[in-house]
Amino acid sequence: AADAPELDGDRRVALAGETCRVLTWLACTWLVFREAAAEKQAGRSLRLWWIAHAIPATLLLRSDILYLEHRGAGGAALGARGWAVALRALAFAPAVVLAACGLFQMDSWTRGGAAAAKEAAFRPPPGAERPPPAGDSVASFFDRLTFRWCNPILVLGASRPLEHADLFALDEGDAAERNCRVLEAAWRAERLRTPRGQTPSFLRAAARAFGPFFAVTGLFKVVNDVAVFVGPFMIARITAFIEGSSGEAISTVYCYTALMFLGATVQSLAIGQYFFRGFRLGLRIRAGIGQLVYRKALKLSHEARSSFGVGSIVSFMQIDAGKLGDSMPYLHLIWSAWLQVVIATWMLYQQVGAAGFAGLGVLVLLMPLNTRVARTQMRLTKATMRARDRRVKFTNEVISGIRVIKFFAWEPSFLDAVGERREQELTEVRRNALWGAFSTFLWGATPLFVTVTTFVLYVALGNELTASKAFTSLSLFQVLRFPLNAIPGSITRVVDVLVVTRRLGNFMAAQEQDENRCASDAEWARALELRRQGFNRYTAPPRPPPPRRAAA
Numbered sequence: 001a002a003d004a005p006e007l008d009g010d011r012r013v014a015l016a017g018e019t020c021r022v023l024t025w026l027a028c029t030w031l032v033f034r035e036a037a038a039e040k041q042a043g044r045s046l047r048l049w050w051i052a053h054a055i056p057a058t059l060l061l062r063s064d065i066l067y068l069e070h071r072g073a074g075g076a077a078l079g080a081r082g083w084a085v086a087l088r089a090l091a092f093a094p095a096v097v098l099a100a101c102g103l104f105q106m107d108s109w110t111r112g113g114a115a116a117a118k119e120a121a122f123r124p125p126p127g128a129e130r131p132p133p134a135g136d137s138v139a140s141f142f143d144r145l146t147f148r149w150c151n152p153i154l155v156l157g158a159s160r161p162l163e164h165a166d167l168f169a170l171d172e173g174d175a176a177e178r179n180c181r182v183l184e185a186a187w188r189a190e191r192l193r194t195p196r197g198q199t200p201s202f203l204r205a206a207a208r209a210f211g212p213f214f215a216v217t218g219l220f221k222v223v224n225d226v227a228v229f230v231g232p233f234m235i236a237r238i239t240a241f242i243e244g245s246s247g248e249a250i251s252t253v254y255c256y257t258a259l260m261f262l263g264a265t266v267q268s269l270a271i272g273q274y275f276f277r278g279f280r281l282g283l284r285i286r287a288g289i290g291q292l293v294y295r296k297a298l299k300l301s302h303e304a305r306s307s308f309g310v311g312s313i314v315s316f317m318q319i320d321a322g323k324l325g326d327s328m329p330y331l332h333l334i335w336s337a338w339l340q341v342v343i344a345t346w347m348l349y350q351q352v353g354a355a356g357f358a359g360l361g362v363l364v365l366l367m368p369l370n371t372r373v374a375r376t377q378m379r380l381t382k383a384t385m386r387a388r389d390r391r392v393k394f395t396n397e398v399i400s401g402i403r404v405i406k407f408f409a410w411e412p413s414f415l416d417a418v419g420e421r422r423e424q425e426l427t428e429v430r431r432n433a434l435w436g437a438f439s440t441f442l443w444g445a446t447p448l449f450v451t452v453t454t455f456v457l458y459v460a461l462g463n464e465l466t467a468s469k470a471f472t473s474l475s476l477f478q479v480l481r482f483p484l485n486a487i488p489g490s491i492t493r494v495v496d497v498l499v500v501t502r503r504l505g506n507f508m509a510a511q512e513q514d515e516n517r518c519a520s521d522a523e524w525a526r527a528l529e530l531r532r533q534g535f536n537r538y539t540a541p542p543r544p545p546p547p548r549r550a551a552a
Contacts, residue, residue, distance in 0.1 A: 026094055029094040047141070050099050051141065060092075102141065145272075179285070179288030183288040190202075202501045202505035217332065220277065221274050221332045222336075225339060227263045227266040228267050229344070230263025232347060232475040240468050243466065285324055286324070289324065289325075293316045309397075315385075327496055330489060331493060331494065337482075337486050340483040344479050345357070348473060370488070373442070377492060380428060382499055383428045387425040388425050391418070395418055398417075447477055
């Protein structure tokens with residue numbers, strides 16, 4: 001009885017706190033709409049917090065509603081605690097409104113500080129029309145997730161051919177100058193930390209420069225990998241309800257259906273963002289490597305330039321940079337594909353028991369063959385790139401000496417020489433393509449081998465293959481199809497990255513000429529030497545007098 005007044009006081013404090021909370025949310029909502037009317041937007045971090053806060057607020061709303069229903073069913077009065085719960089439920093409305101504002105409100109068009117200084121450097125000349133800012137840089141979170149910021153360009157392109165003035169301005173993070181500067185700073189840091197006598201790793205330098213962006217891109221792949229298994233999990237629950245083997249309520253099954261739709265939506269949004277960021281990273285790396293190689297080519301010493309040749313340098317700027325950039329969207333599949341395979345195999349075990357390991361056994365049996373194919377592809381890729389470098393180098397030498405070739409009528413012989421090198425390159429390309437086709441067939445047929453082996457073994461063990469197990473297993477096999485098909489391609493991409501980064505590292509570590517002198521000290525010492533010389537001012541001799549005329 002002595003604690004009753006204190007308990008009532010605590011409930012009143014809780015009621016007052018919930019009242020202040022409701023008033024705070026209402027005031028915040030009013031301020032947001034006032035700022036929107038003044039064409040001012042809230043910060044990105046604040047809007048992201050509003051969106052994140054809506055998730056626990058929804059869970060609290062469900063518990064509050066259940067509590068109020070329980071109090072009402074018992075016929076008891078709400079009391080101070082009941083009113084506090086009701087006010088907390090009432091605060092859900094402004095929280096949802098702010099979450100919607102954070103999801104659909106665009107970023108601010110006005111920038112200050114360092115961002116304004118960067119934009120001033122790219123200011124168009126007087127009289128030129130400034131292009132609109134990059135669509136994704138000012139778009140809302142919803143527009144970024146759904147790529148709705150592309151709609152103006154798509155609508156305009158459907159009505160008339162697009163012009164350069166119609167396109168968005170290039171984002172500062174995608175500029176070639178910026179990416180080259182970042183990559184060059186990372187390469188210098190890698191050279192400083194590499195012991196003397198060893199070649200610096202271009203792969204570590206690229207990871208230092210673009211690693212954070214690459215890691216954040218991987219988070220979207222994690223979300224996609226989690227959402228991809230929501231469908232099979234819900235299919236198992238729904239089919240079990242249809243068979244009558246589960247005693248769940250119909251409302252729960254409806255929730256399973258909604259979660260199945262939500263999982264597919266999240267999966268689509270996450271995989272879209274993952275590939276968008278992956279291809280964007282590839283564009284940045286390609287632009288940065290192109291400029292970095294060009295700058296390095298201008299600093300090479302005469303011996304280094306002669307050893308590489310113009311053809312190899314052009315190959316570094318175009319082919320190698322392109323291969324490295326094209327590999328960025330698929331590098332995360334190295335761990336993501338195997339993670340999906342492991343989770344799908346475990347879920348298959350939950351459905352069909354020990355027969356679920358049959359698919360894993362097929363994969364294990366195929367691993368040595370896949371390893372051999374990957375090593376062969378790596379060797380053929382190196383041979384193809386060497387043949388391409390020889391062909392490009394010889395072609396550039398022929399073009400540089402075309403006047404002499406034309407003068408002596410050597411076109412047929414040099415044409416045959418170029419064709420011979422081209423045939424050698426095509427032979428390597430053909431062999432590489434054949435091994436790639438065999439690898440694609442091997443991994444493309446693997447899901448069929450896994451499906452047949454699992455079902456045959458499950459029935460052979462005396463089990464009954466029900467509709468629930470069959471549909472769930474088929475959905476899991478469908479999930480397995482993408483990672484199993486992506487594994488050979490990802491292995492090929494990793495091989496390309498290792499080969500290209502090794503080639504670029506050897507090129508970037510080549511000797512450079514000294515920018516502060518043009519000759520050695522000995523050459524400068526003997527450039528001009530005078531001993532005991534005198535200098536006099538030159539005086540022209542006097543002009544002779546004109547001849548006299550003879551007397552008449």
